[in-house]
Every structure is written in structure tokens, then in C-alpha cells.
Amino acid sequence: MSDDCVPGARVPDVPASGAPASGAPASGEEGNPLRRLSLAELRRRTSAKWRTYPPDVLPLWVAEMDAMPAGAVTRALTAALALGDTGYPWGPGYAEAWDSFARKRWGWDGVAPERTATVADVMRGSVEMLKLVTGPGDAVVVSPPVYPPFYGFVEHEDRRVVEAPLGEDGRLRASALEAAFRRATAGGRRAAYLLCNPHNPTGTVHTRAELTAVAELANAYGIRVVADEIHAPLVLPGAQYVPYLSVPGAEDAFCLLSxxxxxxxxxxKAAVAVAGPAAADDLARLPQIVSHGPSHLGVVAHTAALRDGGDWLDALLPALDDNRRLLGELLERHLPEIRYLRPEGTYLAWLDCRALGLGDDPAAVFLERGRVALSGGLPFGTGGAGHVRLNFAASPEVLTEAVRRMAAAVGR
Structure with missing residues (x-):
């Protein structure tokens, strides 16, 4: 099947910016990373984004970007393979790279390498932190709509999920958190809060005031906070990332970075778990076997990105900002019924499609009628029905075609 199964829906298989077909930038690390690959080149990929659906579908669902790696990453991996350096990870280099990056980018000195542990990935690491401070049957509070694995991983570890839903504006609500914290700790049980900062799927970047309120409530109810901050480097113009561990009262919390x-x-795969000063003794109880999870090549790649991939990130962020704006314009023009909660960070857009009358799972309609794959909202928990999550880390041409197809799917 071809890309033009919907009339007029073909996306040209040429690099949108005139970059070489190899995907390499014309010079250095400059240029929009999202405009270096043609659709034909992207369809040669064998990852989940490109192989889950038939080739006539435009995939804007799972969190993979349509970009080549930073040159620093490619060089580091090529050198490791040339040496046969494909064994087990070792040493503090990854944590040290995060420490340096956080100081330069955010002016934050909280990634103290002596209070870190390298873990397989952010989700697995989050679970390991939760296991340090809760036991089977204890509650873990989450703020839906939220990344679906928060539910699956927590429940798999025999913990109870208690919801503290976000407001309609996608922001944390102190009243909802307090009610959830009260339920979670009823009967004197231990409990934790799995915080998403920046938030997936809404793209909300929590403010210092909001996070300080979280810490105050957590301390009042004896809740331990584990912050998934995987999207921290992806904060867009107009917002500022605040590390949870940097706010007053968060000294006994953990964060996960990758x-x-x-x-x-x-x-x-690789991530770093960071303990606040008052959580260092808890982190010291982490079984040594947990450090066997990360990939050595993952550590090599991530370390290179943090140390030498800043120019690439600096080129990506304005490209995402442009796409964020373009998506809003396209929806206003073609699908004005959709409520677009403009993300402050990430490359994910949370779209309220309820006014279109497509039922609880509009993603199924957009896939069947428009051949566009989006993430359905139901797995994101309370507040997910009638919503979709759209990944806008694509070329402007692909993004434009995807919205055109979505509009055609509902007769627009």
C-alpha cells in the first residue's frame, strides 16, 4: 500500500530541507534535525514506531523522533564498536556527565554522583526507588492522564494505584493531591507519589510553586516522592524546568534522569537515579544487581550526548517549538473542534477530541479512516477518554499531512 491511499495524501520521499539523502547535515551539527530524513528513509527503520502499523500509515504515536542521532553519539558508538568495547558498563562517568550538564543547563548542583545509581531505564529505575520506600500492598499516587506504564509497572510490583487527577488545564491540583495522599496513607500505610515532571502526555512543565506545594503535602502525609524527569532537557520557550529535588522539602525524594x-x-538503555540528601541511605540499600540492567553502549551514547551533544539539542528545541506552533495553526484551520492543550515541554501534544463525537477512542477512528497512528487516551487513566496523544517530533510536511488526514477522517 502507498502513502496516497487517501486521495492527495502522498508525502514526498525527499529530504524537506535539501539535506543529503544519507541524513547527515550539510555541515557540523547545525540545521533542523527533523528535516534531514525523507519518509522513505524513515520507513526503512525497524523500530516499533515504523513497524507496528502498515506502510500506508503515518505514525505519530510512540515517543520516537524522526531524527538522526547527534554526531557526538554516532562518533562515540562507532569508536566503541571499533574497539570491541561491547561489554558491561562501569564507572561513574554517566552520573558525572549528568552533573556537568545540570550545572551548565539549569544551574543545579543536585546530581551529586555519590548519591546516584545507574539503572536500566527511567521506568525500571522508578520502580526500584518505589520498592525502597514502599512494600507490597502499599499505595502509589499518580496524576492522570499520565504515561500508561505508571499503572502497569506499579501494579506489577503489587502496589495499589491511587489517582490524583490533573485539572482541565493539565496542571497539578493541591486539593486532588491532598485527597489522594490521605487515601494512600489511611491506616498508617506507607505510600509514595510517582511524579511526572515535565508531564507526559500533557507537556505541562510544573512550576517551582507547584512543586513546592507537592513537597509540603508529601511531608505532611509522610509520602515519598519519586520524580520521572526523563523529558527535562525538552522544555520549550516560555517555560522553565525545575528539578523536583531543588525545591524546599524534597530532600528525601528521588528523581530519575536519562x-x-x-x-x-x-x-x-540507561538512566540515572538521584537521591536527595535525606534519601542517600535509602539509595544505599539498592541491590547491587540492579546496576547490571543498563546497556554499556547505552551509557556510552548517553554520556556522549550530555557532554558533546549540546549543539544538536540546541538545534532540536527551536524545531520542536516551530512544530508546536504549526500544529496549533493546522488544528485551528482544519479541526477547530479539537482542544489543543499547548505543551510547555516534551514533543507530545494532548488533544481533546470529545467535541468531534468520536467516542472514547478517537485514535481508532483516525487510524481506520485517516491512516494516522496516534496514542489513544484511555490507557492514560482518568481524563483520557476522548483524547489522543500526538508526537510532533516529525518534519513539518509529515505533521501537515497527518492533520490533513485526520480532518478527512471526520469529513472536514
Whole structure:
């Protein structure tokens, strides 16, 4: 099947910016990373984004970017393979790279390498932190709509999920958190809060005031906070990332960091768990076997990205900002019924499609009628029905065609 199964729907299989067909930038690391590959080149990929659906579908669902890796990453991996350096990870280099990056980018000195542990990935690492401070049957609070694995991983570890839903504006609500914290700790049980900062799927970047309120409530109810901050480097103009561990009262919390989302390295597994000063003794109880999870090549790639991939990230962020704006314009023009919660970070857009009358799962309609794959909202928990999540880390041409197909799917 071809890309023009919907009339007029073909996307040209040429690099949108005139870059070489190899995907390499014309010079250095400059240029929009999302405009270096043609659709034909992208369809040669064998990852989940490109192989889950038939080739006539435009995939804007799973969190993979349509970009080549940063040159620093490619060079580091090529050198490692040339040496046969494909063994087990070792040493503090990854944590040290995060420490340096955080100081330069955010002016934050909280990634103290002596209070870190390298883990397989952010989700697995989050679960390991939760296991340090809760037991079977204890509650873990989440704020839906939220990344679906928060539910699956927590429940798989025999913990109870208690919801503290976001407001209609996609922001944390102190009243909902307090009610959830009260339920979670009823009967004197231990409990934790799995925070998503920046938030997936809404793209909300929590403010210092909001996070300080979280810490105050957590301390009042004896809740331990584990912050998934995988999207931290992907904060867009107009917002500012605030590390949860940097706010007053968060000293006994944990955060999880990884270069995987910002540099498109999901297939190269590695993450760092960081303990606040008052959580260092808890982190010291982490079984040594947990450190066997990360990939050595993942650590090599992530470390190179953090140390030498800043120019690539600096080129990506304005491209995402442009796409964020373009998506809003396209929806206003073609699908004005959709409520677009403009993301402050990530490359994910949370779209309220309820006014279109497509039922609880509009993603199924857009896939069947428009051949566009989006993430359905139901698995994101309370607030997900009637919504879809759209990944706008694609070329402007692909993004434009996807919205055109979505509009055609509902007769627009």
C-alpha cells in the first residue's frame, strides 16, 4: 500500500530541507534535525514506531523522533564498536556527565554522583526507588492522564494505584493531591507519589510553586516522592524546568534522569537515579544487581550526548517549538473542534477530541479512516477518554499531512 491511499495524501520521499539523502547535515551539527530524513528513509527503520502499523500509515504515536542521532553519539558508538568495547558498563562517568550538564543547563548542583545509581531505564529505575520506600500492598499516587506504564509497572510490583487527577488545564491540583495522599496513607500505610515532571502526555512543565506545594503535602502525609524527569532537557520557550529535588522539602525524594528522550536514544538503555540528601541511605540499600540492567553502549551514547551533544539539542528545541506552533495553526484551520492543550515541554501534544463525537477512542477512528497512528487516551487513566496523544517530533510536511488526514477522517 502507498502513502496516497487517501486521495492527495502522498508525502514526498525527499529530504524537506535539501539535506543529503544519507541524513547527515550539510555541515557540523547545525540545521533542523527533523528535516534531514525523507519518509522513505524513515520507513526503512525497524523500530516499533515504523513497524507496528502498515506502510500506508503515518505514525505519530510512540515517543520516537524522526531524527538522526547527534554526531557526538554516532562518533562515540562507532569508536566503541571499533574497539570491541561491547561489554558491561562501569564507572561513574554517566552520573558525572549528568552533573556537568545540570550545572551548565539549569544551574543545579543536585546530581551529586555519590548519591546516584545507574539503572536500566527511567521506568525500571522508578520502580526500584518505589520498592525502597514502599512494600507490597502499599499505595502509589499518580496524576492522570499520565504515561500508561505508571499503572502497569506499579501494579506489577503489587502496589495499589491511587489517582490524583490533573485539572482541565493539565496542571497539578493541591486539593486532588491532598485527597489522594490521605487515601494512600489511611491506616498508617506507607505510600509514595510517582511524579511526572515535565508531564507526559500533557507537556505541562510544573512550576517551582507547584512543586513546592507537592513537597509540603508529601511531608505532611509522610509520602515519598519519586520524580520521572526523563523529558527535562525538552522544555520549550516560555517555560522553565525545575528539578523536583531543588525545591524546599524534597530532600528525601528521588528523581530519575536519562538522555534517551532528548537525544532519541530509547533503544540504548540507561538512566540515572538521584537521591536527595535525606534519601542517600535509602539509595544505599539498592541491590547491587540492579546496576547490571543498563546497556554499556547505552551509557556510552548517553554520556556522549550530555557532554558533546549540546549543539544538536540546541538545534532540536527551536524545531520542536516551530512544530508546536504549526500544529496549533493546522488544528485551528482544519479541526477547530479539537482542544489543543499547548505543551510547555516534551514533543507530545494532548488533544481533546470529545467535541468531534468520536467516542472514547478517537485514535481508532483516525487510524481506520485517516491512516494516522496516534496514542489513544484511555490507557492514560482518568481524563483520557476522548483524547489522543500526538508526537510532533516529525518534519513539518509529515505533521501537515497527518492533520490533513485526520480532518478527512471526520469529513472536514
Amino acid at each position: 538522555a534517551s528522550k532528548a537525544w532519541n536514544l530509547a533503544g540504548l
